[in-house]
Amino acid sequence: MASQWPPVAELAAGVRAGELKAADLVERSLKTITDKKDYDAIIATIEVRARERARTIDERVAKGEKVGRLAGVPFIAKDNFLVFGAETTAASNILRGFEAPYQATAVERLEAEGAICVAKANLDAFAHGASTENSDFFTTKNPHDKTRVPGGSSGGSAAAVVLDMAPFAIGTDTGGSIRQPASFSGCVGYKPTYGLISRSGVVAMGSSLDVIGPLTRSVEDAALVLDVMAARDHLDSTTIDRDAAGYAALPDDLTGKKIGVIKEYFGEALEPAVKKVVDDAVVKIKQAGAEVAEISLPSLPMALAVYYILCPAEVSSNLSRYDGQRYGYTDQDAKDMDESYTGSRGRGFGKEAKRRIMIGTYVLSSGYYDAYYKRAQTVRTKLINEFNEAFRKVDFLLGPVAPTPAFKIGENTDDPLKMYLSDIMTVGTNLTGVPGISLPAGMAENLPVGLQLMAPQKADRALLGFARQTEALIT
């Protein structure tokens, strides 16, 4: 499908030159959101504030003032980012009605460069899921087939980009939540090195795993948006230094680069149609002058088990703050404090949040802590060592994003474990903190298929450069 949006840099340049009006871009975004309402990608629009910001930007352009690198460019934020002008619900009933008293640092940085948030996108409640079916409100439909899921948890953000609702969107990735929906819906999804973008003002899920990243229609757009968001932040002590060279100007030579194709991702679970798309991409990368070899990460098949101990453990801890006392849903009928806690949480949380809190509580409880939690943390070390070892031999790793294209709505909802398996090829990068990207690489029976590329920690600039080269070869 041809997009109505030119590249982000071009849009912003047009606004700065006075050739495009920020007000028109915002209206175009809002109209597309209304026209494509039946996909259920959006939880809320931010009309009043977006129009005000657009007017201010156009006025400043007219006065010859500086308006920024993303001047007037509309974007959509996953509804787990605190943003002014609409509720922040994380698609959960327990946060229904919550209006953020401050904004996420990532959003502040985008706004400082003139970008305009026009809407909040749907997600699996608290980002727990791979399909948006765990949203407490509704399920987003896949832009290519309304009977299928868009992926998740950033499914609303991915669908919104593919449906042209905005030039770009932002999401979060704890176990694949940017890359898998990008693959299922057909856009670029970038998961940066852990710590590169501040998470202040983003609803926490798994704190040792969560990252923020862009969903875009090209690698160039992703690099620009990342460049604006990446910075240390005193409100998030886990943030790391950005690359001194930035992320907007990318290296562009594939010659002599070594690419490792991850052996463990090509097992029998991989659907042949997905395998074919990935194999075809590998052939083109080889022809372009890169050295391609198979590489083994023997513990990678264990990554999902590690993830489904560590993630629920961190979830159970992070979600303990939703106690019905300070914000969000509160059980009005409770007789005392204890009933207020159990009632507010019991009725406010959806089933998947409760399921993860229960697993997390179990693996952290005395008597099981060593056997589960500590064991998983130690296998995590083993996995990190294997990634380090692999990156001594190759510059980049390559594989599929998910074993299948988008599945049918309802297909996996009765079996939580089967749903968890959608993350099997993406959790490795979260556990090791390395960056990863999903690129649209082709179609399998009319459904998009993504190609996943990974690089060592902090090699985001090199990875984006490689991704842009690859994008030119496969699209």
Next chain:
Amino acid sequence: MAKLTREDVLKLARLARLDLTDEEIEEFSGELSEILQYVEQLQKVDVTGLKPTNQVTGLTNVTRDDEVIDYGYAVGDLLENVPATKDNQIKVKRMLA
């Protein structure tokens, strides 16, 4: 790992301060057992000599100067989302019988 019993599930729900319906208790005891069974594969991994990983940045003791930063928030704005307040304080239910 044995299957989680109804009592196990109730104990966990108690620890996590979650009111569960009978249907949820029933469902969770099956599902959680299945998930725990899946993650049990980690017991077979050889981790001799390896230490657990808590975080991946390598950062230690991240501090900033101990000074007041004015973010310009009014107390009232910050209390806007609170279900019940009294005199600029959060009002909660009775704690002791």
